[in-house]
Amino acid sequence: MSIPTPDRETALARLQQFVGRAGRSYAKFRNFDLGSNDHAYVSRLSPYIRHRLLLEQEILRTALERHGPTAADKFVQEVFWRSYFKGWLEQHPDVWRDYREAVDNLTTRLDSDSGLNQRYSRAIGGRTGIACFDAWVRELIETGYLHNHARMWFASIWVFTLRLPWQLGADFFYRHLLDGDPASNTLGWRWVCGLHTKGKAYLARAANIAKFTDGRFNPEGQLATQVEALTEARDPPAVALPNIEGSGPMGSYGLLLTIEDGHSESLPLTDTPAAIVAVTAAENRSPLPISPIVESFSAGAVVDALRRAERSFGKQGHTLSMRDWSKALAGWAKDVGVMNVVTAYAPAGPCATQLEEAQILLKQQGMKLIQVTRDFDRLTWPHAGKGYFKLKNKIPRLLSELKIS
Numbered sequence: 001m002s003i004p005t006p007d008r009e010t011a012l013a014r015l016q017q018f019v020g021r022a023g024r025s026y027a028k029f030r031n032f033d034l035g036s037n038d039h040a041y042v043s044r045l046s047p048y049i050r051h052r053l054l055l056e057q058e059i060l061r062t063a064l065e066r067h068g069p070t071a072a073d074k075f076v077q078e079v080f081w082r083s084y085f086k087g088w089l090e091q092h093p094d095v096w097r098d099y100r101e102a103v104d105n106l107t108t109r110l111d112s113d114s115g116l117n118q119r120y121s122r123a124i125g126g127r128t129g130i131a132c133f134d135a136w137v138r139e140l141i142e143t144g145y146l147h148n149h150a151r152m153w154f155a156s157i158w159v160f161t162l163r164l165p166w167q168l169g170a171d172f173f174y175r176h177l178l179d180g181d182p183a184s185n186t187l188g189w190r191w192v193c194g195l196h197t198k199g200k201a202y203l204a205r206a207a208n209i210a211k212f213t214d215g216r217f218n219p220e221g222q223l224a225t226q227v228e229a230l231t232e233a234r235d236p237p238a239v240a241l242p243n244i245e246g247s248g249p250m251g252s253y254g255l256l257l258t259i260e261d262g263h264s265e266s267l268p269l270t271d272t273p274a275a276i277v278a279v280t281a282a283e284n285r286s287p288l289p290i291s292p293i294v295e296s297f298s299a300g301a302v303v304d305a306l307r308r309a310e311r312s313f314g315k316q317g318h319t320l321s322m323r324d325w326s327k328a329l330a331g332w333a334k335d336v337g338v339m340n341v342v343t344a345y346a347p348a349g350p351c352a353t354q355l356e357e358a359q360i361l362l363k364q365q366g367m368k369l370i371q372v373t374r375d376f377d378r379l380t381w382p383h384a385g386k387g388y389f390k391l392k393n394k395i396p397r398l399l400s401e402l403k404i405s
Contacts (some may be wrong), residue, residue, distance in 0.1 A: 002296070003143065003144060003293055003296075004044070004047060004048075004178070004297070005300075006047070006051070006296075006298075006299075006300030006304060007053065007279060007299045007300065007301070007304040008048075008053045008054070008262065008263070008305075008308065010048075010142055011045065011048035011053045011054045011200040011303045012054070013205065014043075014045060014048070015054060015058075015059060015062055016062075016354075018043045018044070018045065019063060019066050020039065020066065020264050021040070021069035022043065022062075022063040022066065022067060022072055022075040023066065023071035023072050023075070024067075024071050025041065025065075026041065026042075026043075026072075026074055026075045026176070027071075027073070027074040027075075028039035028269070030042055030074065030078075030148075031149050031172065031214060031230060032149075032213075032214060033072050033147035033149050033150045033210050033213050034065050034214055034215060034216070035213075036143055036145075037179060038141075039117075039145075039147060040215070042148070044145065044177035045059065045180075047060070047116035047145075047179045047198055047297060047301075048301075049079075049082065049143070049179070049184070050178075050179040050180070050184075050259075051259055051260075051261075051262045051298070051301040051302075051305075051306070052260065052262045052263050052344075053262040053301055053304065054121045054263040054264065055263055055266065055374075055376070056079055056082075056083065056403055057254060057404055058233070058377055059079055059305055060399065060402075060404050061404050063076065064076070064399075064404060064405065067266075068181075069396075069399075073261050076395065076399075077392060077395070080380065080391060080392065080395055080398075081184075081382040081388065082183075082363075082375065083182055083377065083381070083384070083391075084179070084380070084384045084388045085092075085181075085183040085184045085187045085188070085384075086183040086184075086195075086335055086347045086377070086381065086384070087212070087241075087377070087380055087381030087382070087383070087385070088183070088187060088384045088385065089156075089182065089183040089348045090135070090187070090241055090242070090345065090347055090348055090381060090384075091234050091239055091240075091241060091381075091384065092236040092237070092238055094236045094237060094347050095186065095187075095189040095190070095350070096186060096348040096349065098232075098236070098373075099167055099170065099186050100166040101401075102165070102372050103167050103168070103170075103171045104285065104287055104288065106167055106171075107171075107286075107287050107288055107360060111188075115166075119162065120164060120168060120222070120356045123158065123162055123164060123169075123172075124137065124172055124288045125136070125365060126138050126141075127135070129222075130219050130222050130223070132152060132153070132209055132213065132217035132219055132291045133153075133157050133158075133220065134217075135217070136150050136154050136289060137156045137370075138152075139289065140177070141175050141176055143263075143293075144176060144177060144178035144291060144293045144294055144297065145178060145179075146173075146177070149212055149236055151173070151188065151190075151202040152192060152202055152204070153208075153209055155169055155170075155188070155189050155192040155193075156168075156201075156202050156203060156204035156227070157224075158193050158221060159192065159193055159230070159353050160201070160203065160204075160223075160227045161204075161222070161223050161224045162225040163170050165188075166189050166190070166192075166193050166230070169189060170186055170189040171286050171288065172185075173185050173189070173289060174285050174286060174320050175285055175286050175289070175290050175291055175294065176291045176294060177294070178293070178294060178297045180285065180294065180348030181346065181349075182347070182348055183347060183349070184197040185195060185309065186191055186284060190376060193229065193230040194227075194228075194229025194230055195229070195230055195231075195232060197387065198229070199229045200229060201227040201228070201229040201230070201382060202227075203224070203226070203227045204224075205222055205223070205227075206218055206219045206221070206222070206223055207220075211359070216366065217397055220249070220307075220381070238385060239383060241381055249270075250265050250269065250270050250271055250340060250342050251339040251340055252274050252337075252338050252339045253271070253273055253274060253279060253339060253340040253341060253342045253370070254273060254275040254276065254278070254279055254331065254332070254333055254338070254340075254341050254342070255273035255335055255336040255341075255342055255343070256278075256279070256341050256342065256348060257267075257276065257277070257278040257279070257302055257305050257306055257309060257317075258278075258279050258302065258343060258344070258351050259279075259282075259283065259301065259302060259351060260343075260344055260345075260346045260351050261305075261343075261344030261374075262301050262304065262305035263305065263308075264301065264305060264308075264309045264312070264344070265308060265309065266354035267344055267374070268374070268375075269342065269372065272314075272315075273315060273342065274315075274336065274337075274338050275315060275317075275318070275336040275338060275348070276306065276309050276310065276313065276315050276316075276317040276318070277317065277318045277319070277320060277329065277332050278302045278303065278305065278306040278309075278317055278318070278319050278320070278323050279302065279319075279320050279329070279351075279354075280298075280299040280302045280319050280320070280321045281295075281298075281299070281320070281321055281322060281325060282294055282295040282298045282299070282323075283298075283324050283350040283354065284321065284323055284324070284350040284353070284354075284372070285350060287333060299321070299378065301367050302319075303319070303349055306319065318332060320332065324354070325354060325358075326344025326354045326355070326357035326358035326361060327340065327358075327361060329358045330358055330361035330362050330363075330364075330365060330367075331360075333362060333365070333367055334365055338367070339367060339368070340362075340367055340370050341362060341367065341369050341370070342371075342372060343366070343369070343370075343371055344371065344374070345371040345372060345373040345374075345377065346371065347377075354361070355369060361365055368379075375402060376402060379398055379401055379402065380394075380398060383398075
């Protein structure tokens with residue numbers, strides 16, 4: 001499987017290539033992981049959705065126009081799963097903070113705990129002796145992608161067979177996935193562990209792996225046969241969603257582009273920006289090194305977004321490539337002489353952390369940071385405070401409100 005090109009033109013072409021299989025074929029075959037060179041039954045659009053080179057509305061509209069709501073139901077649900085995770089994490093921000101603190105502590109512990117370090121190194125080196133797991137390690141490192149079913153098996157084996165901390169596994173994914181997303185990745189691992197849906201852990205079974213890899217792998221006798229859901233010291237408290245009803249007047253502003261949204265042309269902006277800046281770094285995903293292909297894809301996606309923004313708004317853009325860019329952003333805003341900095345809303349994650357720091361620095365200069373929210377997030381996130389099926393039941397109404405159905 002080749003590394004995808006990180007631009008909107010390629011994303012749109014990929015959508016058109018796949019849409020014919022987004023109906024009953026997707027529902028029937030989407031769980032089959034047939035190998036890195038044969039992922040024909042899944043869309044592989046996730047890196048583009050994660051960077052919003054493709055928008056959820058246009059993906060949903062394309063699938064529904066081709067197949068209708070009944071045949072496209074499974075595909076439509078998968079699109080909403082990503083928004084569910086984002087909305088849930090926005091309402092439980094301590095989950096993200098606790099995860100990052102655990103990763104920091106565990107990566108430090110690797111230096112002093114030789115037993116943990118050896119087991120961890122064997123796992124991320126693909127040297128466990130479990131053929132399917134080791135193959136998925138190689139595929140992830142080489143391509144930046146894993147089939148969703150393989151991600152579930154991988155996480156279950158990591159936690160319940162290899163007995164490794166889930167946070168180190170989530171960090172390994174986050175450093176190597178082209179579609180690495182704070183919400184989907186963190187909460188997906190927590191779901192496998194039985195932390196997201198309390199007490200209900202996911203067990204990777206050899207027979208299931210054999211069936212859905214079409215016999216490529218059968219780890220009979222190598223996997224844990226029972227699981228006990230993990231627990232945590234406290235339930236993460238729920239908080240109210242931030243104000244996502246609109247941004248208000250923007251004044252003279254500079255437009256900031258990040259990995260969170262690569263389609264500024266369709267953001268609800270009230271005026272034309274006076275200047276444009278883009279952050280091309282892969283940001284602070286981890287204290288450990290980020291995959292070069294992830295860094296390259298993320299930077300390429302932001303550069304593509306910048307080029308389109310320049311054409312759309314008729315302005316020459318500027319780029320910031322450092323990992324910790326909040327101070328540089330404040331300096332840029334002062335240099336170009338804008339009143340405010342406007343950007344697409346950044347949900348919980350490294351980008352949001354950088355923006356929190358930038359907001360303080362901008363305020364010191366008499367400027368505001370204004371985050372604008374898309375209708376898709378504004379309408380779906382309020383239904384994501386509990387389990388996914390609370391949101392699933394709202395999908396027909398949401399499609400109508402978004403003028404998709």
